[in-house]
Amino acid sequence: MKKILYTMLVALMTAFTFTSCEDVPAPYDIPNGGNGGETTTEVAEGNGTVDSPYNPLAVVQYIKSLEAGVNSSDYVYIKGIVSSTKEISAQFGNASFYISADGTTTGTQFYVYRVKGLGNKNIASDDEVKVGDEVIICAKVVNYGGNTPETVQGEGYIYALNGKTEGGTTPSTGQATGDGSKENPFNSVAANQMASKLASGEKTDKQYYIKGKVVSVKEAFSAQFGNASFYISDDGKEDNKFYVFRTLYLGNEKWTEGKTNVAVGDEVVVCGSLINYMGNTPETVQGETYLVSLKSNGGGTETPDTPGDDIKGDFEYVVANCGLENATKLSTLTLTDGLTLTFDGGGNNSVPSFYTTGNAIRIYPKNTIKFESAKSIESLVFVCDEYNGALYNASGDISSTSGKTTISGSNLVISGINSKEFTLTNTSTVTGAPSQLRFTKVIVTYKK
CATH class of the missing domain: 2.40.50.140 (Nucleic acid-binding proteins)
Incomplete structure (x- = not known):
């Protein structure tokens, strides 16, 4: 009797098990059916052309x-x-x-x-x-x-x-031209390519020259901020435009009322550092960009007088091309002509430094620069920075262990050096702009 009851119980449990499992879905999809449904697999389609767009x-x-x-x-x-x-x-x-x-x-x-x-x-x-x-x-x-x-x-x-x-066409990708130098500026395509290669938020270690026609003006020059933002391209059209962001005016100065403003169609050359802003917007760096020339649409070309351009020497060191970061405290610079400059604060808390405002090296009172050269130097010409009406030539209070200091226009001249090694010291005892030497270029003449 127990055996019969046991057999019946097993049969009942088996029947219950099969009944319970009938409505339980499988834990995975069965291809070509299964669970009464179909699976959908995405497929990449298209080749990116207008006739066959990518999905x-x-x-x-x-x-x-x-x-x-x-x-x-x-x-x-x-x-x-x-x-x-x-x-x-x-x-x-x-x-x-x-x-x-x-x-x-x-x-x-x-x-x-x-x-x-x-x-x-x-x-x-x-x-x-x-x-x-x-x-x-x-x-x-x-x-x-x-x-x-x-x-x-x-x-x-x-x-x-x-x-x-509505008639849109594939924009031209354009041809990159120029090497970013003053003599051979980047076009907008080359500037975009250079900035796009940078990591997100990274900027170039030096400034480049970029030439183009103004496509559109986002923010015209104003007396309030003194800068402007606009797009440029080779032909003034939308294709391959490059964003010039908050550039200063001619001469690396703020724009003031009465000066020519920038407008669509103008041909410009700007000089500035480049950045890949947020990783997706190639542009110039605010505060590190300025207009080099401005040719108004239908008008003439405006360029600032560049101090030192008429002075010739054996070697020129342009500070803007030094590849230094803004606010860099200087210790030693070795130039391509074998000339070494060693900087010292001389006990002043304000030490020799490079700033992108003016693209100049700043030498404060008590600061020194030691020059060491493989060849005997006859003279030096420091092209001094002019900013907001102030000329930063330390009022001529620069002493030298060799040679004589004079002021010539916006230049500070050290003549009669005739030495391979000598030291300059800022001996100014005043404060503010008259106490500082800020130079944008050094022109070296060697003893013949």
Whole structure:
């Protein structure tokens, strides 16, 4: 009897087990069916052209093949459906939003960052782009920070919106020209490329010259701040524009009322340090940039008088090209001509230093500079900085262990040195601007 009951109990438990398991889904999807559903696998599509745009997955894969933080050299086309919006701004004329292949937030999300609207024109209303819109984007792209694929700010626009286009074309990638020197300035393409190679927030260790025509003015020169921000390109058009951020005026001075302002179409040369701001915006560095020349659209060229340009010597040391960081306290500089400069504070808390304001080396009272050369030096000419109406020549109070000190215009001249080794000392006993020697260039003449 017990055996029969036991058999019945086993049978009952088996039946209950099978019944209970019938409605429990498998812990994984079964390909081609299983659980009565289908799996969806994203596939990268497109080659980035207008006829075959990348889908979000394909553009992400392409961007990950780029070096981190470096903009793509070419413009690419990307197609998708807006899955969420971050900022659609008529005020700033651009839009930031995410797209996916199907408009949902579950698939690959690609970040469209600060692009212009249809026809490469500014966004005109805050609802110009909405969730569910189908878009085709034309833009350069970047792997921002090495982990965020996105479009490059200011280098993209909406080519098509829900099937509508307004004549936008693929912007020219342009040809980089120039080496950044005064004689051969960068064009906007070369400046963008140089800055884009930097890490996020990193700036160049020296200043470069950049030439172009003004595309648009973001902030004109004003007496309040004395600086201006504008975009330049080779031909004054939007393609390949470079952002000149808060540059000072001619002569590395603040702009004042009555001076010519910058305008669209002007041809300019600027000199400044470059930075990859936030890892996605190549631009000049505020406070380390100034206008070298300004040719008004339809007008003449304005350039400041450059002290020392008419003085010839055997060797010139231009401080702006020294590759020093702002506010660097100086100890020793070895120049390319085999000349060594050794600096000392002389007991003053203010020690010899380099500042980008004026691009000058500052020598305060009691500070010294020791010159050591392989060849005997006949004379030195210090081209002194002029700033806000003050001439920083230490009022001529510079003594030398060899030679005689005189002032000639904005230059401080040490003549009759005839030595391979000598020391200069700032002997000024006054305070403020008259006590400082600030020089932007040293012109060396060797004994014949």
